[in-house]
């Protein structure tokens with residue numbers, strides 16, 4: 001009996017270690033997988049363009065300005081892109097605040113995820129569709145390597161080879177990856193509790209710490 005008890009305790013300990021624990025506002029303890037925590041953490045850190053440990057409005061401005069410059073957008077396009085970036089960044093990344101730390105971001109994500117999973121997945125779906133529509137500057141329904149790379153450089157990821165290898169993990173088609181496919185990959189990354197997504201996304205984001 002003692003051995004059975006020890007075995008049970010070991011299994012429970014493994015379950016405990018493999019899950020993140022947070023306390024919701026109503027003081028009900030809930031669990032989110034460590035994998036999902038680590039994916040959110042790696043993702044939000046991508047948007048810290050000035051690398052000061054906080055994702056804020058100055059990162060937004062730096063990214064948006066560089067994106068507009070690299071795409072050589074004309075005045076009307078520039079205003080629209082600025083507005084779209086501002087809307088997406090403040091809603092999806094900052095949760096309507098002015099700045100957020102990676103720790104606060106993952107906690108906020110976890111609370112929303114546990115409170116209403118369906119609503120959370122929908123939020124990520126709408127967010128990624130909107131984000132990819134910003135990246136698709138030529139409006140052909142595909143994210144090309146150039147469009148993806150320009151955003152990555154704009155947000156401070158300037159290693160061209162790494163960005164090229166990353167994009168090749170999505171597709172080798174000249175037109176790029178269809179927006180629906182790109183959106184689906186990222187929604188899966190941001191909502192699936194398993195670490196089973198395409199390897200290049202995990203590997204690329206992990207290298208950013």
Ligand SMILES: [Ca+2]
Pocket residue numbers: 047048049050051052053054055056059
């Ligand atoms: Ca920052």
Ligand SMILES: [Ca+2]
Pocket residue numbers: 135136137138139140141142143144147
């Ligand atoms: Ca395109």
